[in-house]
Amino acid sequence: MPEATRTIQWQRRIADNLATTLSIACVLLVMLPLAAIFIYLLIRGIGALNLAFFTHIPAGGPGEPGGGMANAIVGSVVILLIGSVIGVPLGVGSGIYLSEYSRGQFGRVVRFTADVLNGVPSIVIGIAVYALLVIRQKHFSALAGGVALGIMMIPTITRSTEEMLRLVPNSIREAALGLGIPQWRSTMSITLRTAMSGVITGVMLAFARVSGETAPLLFTALGNQFWSAKLNQPIAALPLQIYIYALSPYDEWHRLAWAGALVLIVLIVATSASVRWIASRGFTGGGR
């Protein structure tokens, strides 16, 4: 082998290794904060986790030992359910409209609105729902909390659904039209189905993001130290409970706050993983 060729090969090998190392380093750097948070939560939170945490409501007096966050866990689930029932259909629906049906000015307006709504601080959305719902109902409520989270989910889901549908090659739509399948049917059963795994990723991102929101719940769900699953009454939620406990001067409550944060993260990860698992059965988006 001539000398020059050998040198070039060496240069290439070095450049190749360098690029690989750099990208691995980036990945590690990105994973570091997540891992750090999770490990720290485990260390601080696991000690306060016991059966009572999942079965009891907060203990009577401030800083009193014992008690749990059962009501907050249930409350979070209720609020997130309401939020998803509002946010997912509206978000996915508008995403479908933007990608499949809009051809002009109105589509641009919808897209712009979604982007602006995405940038609205969450506390402002809380205040807006407070003005629209809480004042009218004359009390804080689980419903108001769910509506606030639902509104926050809409723009994220809209834009991610639109992007994912746009990734579906036009030839797939043409194939469906060429078979004489009506457009609505082909959109629902073919285009959306082809993009399903991406759409679900977008939905889960939005879900995870609002799961930890505290600010919009302060003005809407308010929080509750007691059991309540009524939609028109104030309801407890994990982020709210964590917020209250973390700000308190009591060590016992601090421990519970750590545990609450750990449970919240596990809840989000578990939901995300199970939704993906359910969706991955069949040929959803796979096989390419």
Add this chain to the structure above:
Amino acid sequence: MGVGIKVENLNAWFGKHQALHSINMDILPNHATAIIGPSGCGKSTFVRCLNRMHETTPDARAEGKVQVKDMNIYGDGVAPVDVRRRIGMVFQKPNPFPSMSIYDNVAAGLKLNGYRNRKKLDEIVEKSLRSSALWDEVKDDLKKKSGASLSGGQQQRLCIARALAVEPDVLLMDEPASALDPISTSKIEDLIFELKENYTVVIVTHNMQQAARVAEFTAFFLLGKLIEFDKTEKIFTTPTDKRTEDYITGRFG
């Protein structure tokens, strides 16, 4: 049984650009008709007008009369969806539905139009896959494998089976073999030969040998106009128009 297509004064536009200029053509039933011509001459546009796919492109429109059996597909009150069910189409690039199994791909046209009879569906799927010469290769993984997991040539035959499953009268093929290897291409060509027994086939092709091999009739398009339409033999041996001769002898295009 295939049916004939009578095209009268067909014009088509993309926005302000006129892509087809008053085309008149009589396509015979149960024969293969090839459409040839240089890139951009309007051959794809022409076949896409035959099942009203042309108008699905933004700003595109078409006018004229296309009589298929008793129906003018551009007539008042004719739904494009009904036209496309009767006039099937196979596209240039194989485009199976990636989220569906092989079986569901073939059954898609029927299932998504509300057809529910399972036993009948099984029969139609088998029959269509046999007609497209794919049955033996896929019969064991019908519901196990995704349509996208097949090879390119198999995917295209799957797309043909999918088009046949809705039992159209006419099969339009827009360069069906241009993305395929030679062996797959010859399989598709053999297939076209058999399909003529039951269907009217219109095939767009860039490949003049292919036109000569599969089609009894050939139409030559140039700049959106139909220059010459005759028996394939005549077009390739003694064309009437100078431009046709220049094209088939390779002087341009």
